[in-house]
Amino acid sequence: MKMQKSDIINILVDRGYSVFDLYHNQIALAVKKENLLNDLIFLRSIGFEHLSFITAVDFIDEGEFEVVYHIWSYTHKIHILVKVRVDRNNPVVPTVIDLWEQSQFYEQEVHEFFGIKFEGNNDLSPLFLENWVDIPPLRKDFDTREFSIRLYDAEVDGGDR
Amino acid sequence: MQELKVEKKRSCIDNVIDFFRQRSIWMLHYCTGCGAVELPPSMTSRWDMERFGIGPMATPRQADVLLVTGYVSLKTLKRIIRTYEQMPEPKWVLAFGSCTVNGGIYWDSYNTITNLAEYIPVDITVSGCMPRPEAVMDALQTLMKMIQSGEAGAYKKYKENYEYYKANQDRVLKKTVPILGQTPKNDLEGKNEDAKE
Numbered sequence: 001m002k003m004q005k006s007d008i009i010n011i012l013v014d015r016g017y018s019v020f021d022l023y024h025n026q027i028a029l030a031v032k033k034e035n036l037l038n039d040l041i042f043l044r045s046i047g048f049e050h051l052s053f054i055t056a057v058d059f060i061d062e063g064e065f066e067v068v069y070h071i072w073s074y075t076h077k078i079h080i081l082v083k084v085r086v087d088r089n090n091p092v093v094p095t096v097i098d099l100w101e102q103s104q105f106y107e108q109e110v111h112e113f114f115g116i117k118f119e120g121n122n123d124l125s126p127l128f129l130e131n132w133v134d135i136p137p138l139r140k141d142f143d144t145r146e147f148s149i150r151l152y153d154a155e156v157d158g159g160d161r
Numbered sequence: 162m163q164e165l166k167v168e169k170k171r172s173c174i175d176n177v178i179d180f181f182r183q184r185s186i187w188m189l190h191y192c193t194g195c196g197a198v199e200l201p202p203s204m205t206s207r208w209d210m211e212r213f214g215i216g217p218m219a220t221p222r223q224a225d226v227l228l229v230t231g232y233v234s235l236k237t238l239k240r241i242i243r244t245y246e247q248m249p250e251p252k253w254v255l256a257f258g259s260c261t262v263n264g265g266i267y268w269d270s271y272n273t274i275t276n277l278a279e280y281i282p283v284d285i286t287v288s289g290c291m292p293r294p295e296a297v298m299d300a301l302q303t304l305m306k307m308i309q310s311g312e313a314g315a316y317k318k319y320k321e322n323y324e325y326y327k328a329n330q331d332r333v334l335k336k337t338v339p340i341l342g343q344t345p346k347n348d349l350e351g352k353n354e355d356a357k358e
Contacts, residue, residue: 148275
């Protein structure tokens with residue numbers, strides 16, 4: 001049965017989540033790492049059965065990574081962003097591979113570009129980068145300009161070539 | 162790196178062979194980056210490249226000219242080198258757009274190279290982002306003139322300076338130490354100087 005967005009927000013607020021109303025069909029949800037799997041199972045049970053994407057944000061000033069799970073409901077036509085904060089020095093998140101099989105690739109990608117470990121996922125081999133020996137490239141402390149200058153002889157403002 | 166010697170005296174038979182070579186350039190249809198969209202209008206009825214004898218070819222074994230049409234990521238560079246080495250001589254390379262000259266808008270990206278000429282020899286470059294089909298046609302006609310006059314011989318440079326190109330290719334493709342962090346900057350520059358000699 002299709003629910004309105006306000007009804008869904010009420011259900012989530014009643015369960016004690018902090019909910020952010022973003023757009024006409026999008027809401028965000030901040031959860032704790034310990035409860036992540038339970039929260040995702042609950043969302044799945046009320047109709048949010050499709051995992052679209054997993055991504056991460058590097059909050060370097062706060063010393064935390066934010067892992068974002070994009071979850072879509074075909075019945076309610078609502079997009080939920082489930083955000084979980086983890087410590088930047090020990091970034092470990094439980095895997096959701098048992099809930100959604102396709103998360104295998106998303107977790108590999110997030111691990112490759114941010115260095116976040118997914119506990120329980122046994123195959124976190126690189127997907128895109130070949131022969132990468134530096135720190136993960138999408139972290140904020142990775143200086144891509146300096147990297148390009150040192151490795152590819154890049155010249156600032158185009159050089160005189 | 163040694164400069165390419167252009168032979169001043171060319172025999173009559175060279176002139177004849179080059180005349181036919183420049184009138185039947187087959188270009189390998191290998192598209193990197195965004196420049197490939199300029200090739201369909203160049204090839205079809207609006208600009209009609211084929212009136213100069215230039216046509217697309219699907220395999221590197223039968224192609225004469227390699228168009229590198231845009232930014233080159235590290236994975237693409239590996240494939241470009243394999244493709245280039247498979248092509249039979251004489252072969253020419255046309256670098257397309259500003260990304261292959263100095264990196265263009267991707268110059269500070271962590272996985273796109275900035276200067277293609279460090280890794281394979283380039284005969285002619287077309288600047289612009291993107292170059293219009295007129296510029297492509299102009300570059301190909303310049304290449305035809307260069308073939309006739311014997312100037313377009315960058316593939317000889319690849320054989321003569323193979324160590325230089327190989328060292329540059331290995332430097333970006335076979336990294337073993339982190340570029341940022343432990344490795345001091347002087348170390349890398351020293352390696353580069355050795356390779357150039």
